[in-house]
Amino acid sequence: MASVAICARGIRASLGQTEVLRGMDMALPAARWTSIVGPNGAGKSTLLKVLAGLLPHQGEVTLLGQSLATLPRRRRAQQLAWLGQSEISGDDLTVWDVAMLGRLPYQAWLGAPSAADQAAVEQALKATQAWDWRARTLGQLSGGERQRVLLARALAVQARVLLMDEPLANLDPPHQADWLGLVRTLVKQGCTVVSVLHEISMALQADEMLVVADGRVTHQGACADAATHRSLERVFEGRIAIHAIGAQWVALPIASAP
Amino acid sequence: MTRIIRQHRATLWLGLGLLLLGLLLVLSGASVGSTGVDSLRKVWSDPLAWQIVWDIRLPRTVGAWTAGALLGLSGAVAQGLFRNPLADPYLLGSASGASLGVALALVFFGVSPLATHALVRIGLTGAAFVGAVAAVLLTLLLAQGVQHTLRLLLAGVIVGVVLGAMSSLTMLMVPDVMQAMQAFLLGSTGFVDWTACVLMACVWLLCMAVAWLLSQGLDGLSLGEATAASLGLPLAKMRAALIAVLALATGTAVAQTGLIAFVGLAAPHLVRPLARTRHGGLVLLSSLMGGALLSAADLLARALIAPQELPVGVLTAVLGGGYLLWLMHRSTRTTAGDVA
Numbered sequence: 001m002a003s004v005a006i007c008a009r010g011i012r013a014s015l016g017q018t019e020v021l022r023g024m025d026m027a028l029p030a031a032r033w034t035s036i037v038g039p040n041g042a043g044k045s046t047l048l049k050v051l052a053g054l055l056p057h058q059g060e061v062t063l064l065g066q067s068l069a070t071l072p073r074r075r076r077a078q079q080l081a082w083l084g085q086s087e088i089s090g091d092d093l094t095v096w097d098v099a100m101l102g103r104l105p106y107q108a109w110l111g112a113p114s115a116a117d118q119a120a121v122e123q124a125l126k127a128t129q130a131w132d133w134r135a136r137t138l139g140q141l142s143g144g145e146r147q148r149v150l151l152a153r154a155l156a157v158q159a160r161v162l163l164m165d166e167p168l169a170n171l172d173p174p175h176q177a178d179w180l181g182l183v184r185t186l187v188k189q190g191c192t193v194v195s196v197l198h199e200i201s202m203a204l205q206a207d208e209m210l211v212v213a214d215g216r217v218t219h220q221g222a223c224a225d226a227a228t229h230r231s232l233e234r235v236f237e238g239r240i241a242i243h244a245i246g247a248q249w250v251a252l253p254i255a256s257a258p
Numbered sequence: 259m260t261r262i263i264r265q266h267r268a269t270l271w272l273g274l275g276l277l278l279l280g281l282l283l284v285l286s287g288a289s290v291g292s293t294g295v296d297s298l299r300k301v302w303s304d305p306l307a308w309q310i311v312w313d314i315r316l317p318r319t320v321g322a323w324t325a326g327a328l329l330g331l332s333g334a335v336a337q338g339l340f341r342n343p344l345a346d347p348y349l350l351g352s353a354s355g356a357s358l359g360v361a362l363a364l365v366f367f368g369v370s371p372l373a374t375h376a377l378v379r380i381g382l383t384g385a386a387f388v389g390a391v392a393a394v395l396l397t398l399l400l401a402q403g404v405q406h407t408l409r410l411l412l413a414g415v416i417v418g419v420v421l422g423a424m425s426s427l428t429m430l431m432v433p434d435v436m437q438a439m440q441a442f443l444l445g446s447t448g449f450v451d452w453t454a455c456v457l458m459a460c461v462w463l464l465c466m467a468v469a470w471l472l473s474q475g476l477d478g479l480s481l482g483e484a485t486a487a488s489l490g491l492p493l494a495k496m497r498a499a500l501i502a503v504l505a506l507a508t509g510t511a512v513a514q515t516g517l518i519a520f521v522g523l524a525a526p527h528l529v530r531p532l533a534r535t536r537h538g539g540l541v542l543l544s545s546l547m548g549g550a551l552l553s554a555a556d557l558l559a560r561a562l563i564a565p566q567e568l569p570v571g572v573l574t575a576v577l578g579g580g581y582l583l584w585l586m587h588r589s590t591r592t593t594a595g596d597v598a
Contacts, residue, residue, distance in 0.1 A: 054484050077490030084488075090480025092534055101478055104489045110474060137534055153481070157489075 005030035005161050005192035006051055010059035013043075013050050020046045021057070022215035028208070030064075030160075033183055033193040035206035035223070038235055043215045044196045045085065045165050051194065052082045052163050064160060077105035081157035083150060083164040091139030095149050098138060099125055102156030124155035127182060143170035151179070155186075162186065164195040168202060180205055200232065200240060200251035211235055223249065269533045269543065276546035280323050283553035287319025290560045313451075321450030321514060322556035322570070323549040324458040326521050328465070328511040330548015332504050333522030334529075334541045335469050338476035339500050340407055347508045347522035350410070350501070351393035351417030356512040358421045359389020360442045361428040364435040383454070383513045386442075390509030393417050394501065403494075407483070445516040445571020447556050454514045461510040465503045466545060472496055473538035480537075518571045520578020521548050521555075527585060 004027045011024040020043045028034050028051075036044050049055040053068045053076055061068040063080055071079075081102070090098065102124065103117040113121075125131040128148040138146055147170045154162060168176050180202070183193050187207070197203040204223050211219040211231045219231035229242040232251065240251045288311055289298040297315070300307040332347030340349065348354075363385035400413035429436050475496040478486040487493055511518070525548040529540060552570070555577065559568040 049484065052484075052488055054487050073492065074490040077488060080488070082485060082488035084482060084484045090477070092530055092540070093477065093480060093536065094534060097477065097536055098481065101481060101489065104474065104478060104491070110471065150481075153485075 003030045005064060007062045008051065008059065011050055011057055012059055013046055013055055013057040015046065020215055021050065024217050026210060026217055026220060028194055030192050031187060031190045032207040033187050034208040034210055035203035036196045036210045036212060037200060037203045038212035042212045044212055047212065048163055048165050048196050052080060074105055079159055080161045080163065081154045081159035083154040083167055085165050092137055094135055094137050095130055096134040098149055099152045099156050102153040105157065120158055121156050124152040127155055128152040144172060144175060147171055161192045166198060167195055168197065168199060176202065204249040204251060269535045269539045272533045273543055273546060276543065276550055279550045280546060280553060283550060283557060284319045284323055287553060287557050288315045290557055317452045317455050318447045318450045319553060319556065320455045321458065322447040323553045324455060324462055325511040325515045326552025327462055327545045327549035328458060328507040329518065329522040330525035331465055331469060331541055331545040332507040334526045334544035335500055335504055337526055338479065338537050340411060341479060347504060350397045350414040350504065351421060352390040352505060352508045353512060353517050354418045354421035355389040355393020356386040356509065357425040357443060359385040361425045361435060361439055364438050365428060365432050386513035387509045390512055391505055393421055394505040442516040444569035445518040446569050447515050450514055458510055458514055461506055465507045468499055468503050469541045470538055472500055473536065473541060476537035516571060518552065519575040521551050521574055524578050524581055525551060
């Protein structure tokens with residue numbers, strides 16, 4: 001059995017007065033790509049924030065065998081990288097500066113970036129094809145270009161676990177395909193990737209799938225399993241159908257009768 | 259890489275340029291007044307001229323630069339901390355708190371801002387400072403801490419409105435203080451002496467050191483709170499320290515010069531197109547820009563209708579308002595261009 005990267009037990013979390021996660025248990029395998037899917041409001045993004053230690057919650061989360069609650073902040077930041085839904089405001093920062101922020105967990109306070117930091121940033125910017133704009137500011141980039149820079153920032157952390165919330169937002173199909181290739185390379189290198197995705201067909205490219213609905217995990221299994229497909233069709237109330245096209249699975253929406 | 263080095267060079271040149279401009283403005287300020295440049299010419303031979311230049315003109319000019327530098331610094335910190343380019347140093351209610359403090363001091367001690375007695379001056383300054391700090395503390399209390407930016411902003415607006423209304427009510431109930439309050443509300447550098455200059459300079463050094471030390475955190479915050487937290491930044495402690503900087507810098511400036519609008523808001527906006535820099539550079543450059551802005555406004559306020567003078571707060575409000583209107587017009591035009 002594969003080792004576990006993130007384990008969660010009895011997770012409950014609320015946003016304001018509303019309980020969003022209602023007791024979740026899961027074990028996400030190491031060096032695999034797990035996608036989290038579910039209908040709107042199922043609690044996917046909230047779950048990802050809890051797994052990253054960014055939201056107060058009940059229950060216990062362990063990261064690579066260590067309790068997230070007791071893990072020092074800096075150590076956690078080195079082991080787990082986070083790419084959230086865009087809430088950026090730093091239009092004046094250059095692409096290079098943004099990617100370099102990913103190296104903060106390794107740098108002394110106000111210390112100059114080391115050669116290793118520079119190399120990690122260069123590698124990340126080249127991997128997301130953002131290297132050519134490194135001197136531009138974020139304000140000079142389009143939505144898709146910004147998303148690639150933010151992905152580079154997360155890659156620059158060089159963490160063993162990478163959590164991404166809607167990483168394909170604003171990306172065109174060729175760059176979605178590049179992202180897919182990048183994730184597969186990372187997984188091959190031993191990185192654990194967990195992503196929340198709205199596009200079910202892209203989510204079905206993952207190794208594992210966590211299906212959530214109404215604040216609970218309804219299914220966890222391999223993306224190729226028929227049981228996973230049935231669970232998906234069930235949580236979307238039969239409004240999608242999963243088909244095989246070549247070696248890939250795709251989800252097609254079923255239009256309701258007029 | 260060449261372009262990045264060029265950007266750092268632009269930051270350095272802008273900083274040096276603003277420092278020189280500030281120095282030039284301070285020297286020009288020493289030659290403007292009712293006796294004109296004559297006092298400056300006779301400064302070494304005539305004791306009265308020396309007194310005019312050393313005891314009146316120079317402290318107010320240096321004071322204008324320092325107060326502007328404090329407001330510029332606060333503006334850059336506020337805009338970074340609240341992740342909003344329209345954030346103002348007075349956002350947490352400090353201006354209304356300082357006004358109420360002065361209004362209450364005038365009512366209870368019967369003093370006037372025009373009085374020059376040191377004790378009276380310290381009394382009014384102290385009241386303004388206590389009012390500003392109390393207002394920020396009240397804002398923090400209402401927002402239940404520094405964790406939630408939106409709650410903090412709303413609490414700041416509420417405190418500002420309520421304390422502003424209380425100041426107005428005080429003036430309505432005790433009309434004797436109305437004229438004295440006006441001098442404070444319109445903003446003036448006319449009452450700044452060397453003690454005030456030293457006090458503001460010390461506060462500036464302290465606030466600049468803290469803001470610069472936390473500038474990396476401000477860079478992280480610009481990627482969003484969740485991302486900043488995921489990078490291991492101690493957000494709660496950082497926010498608390500930056501709010502303390504904001505309260506101290508704004509409270510000190512307002513206490514010495516009254517309410518001066520737009521300097522804190524406009525200084526970072528004037529810096530950004532000239533030098534793309536991270537928050538460490540932005541805070542320092544905005545501070546230098548704020549100093550130059552208020553020195554220039556003070557010079558204009560004294561020269562425009564000499565030997566009379568305009569309240570410098572009125573001038574910064576008119577010029578700053580005009581600048582923001584232009585900025586709004588330019589951004590509307592750019593957006594329209596993008597859509598087309």
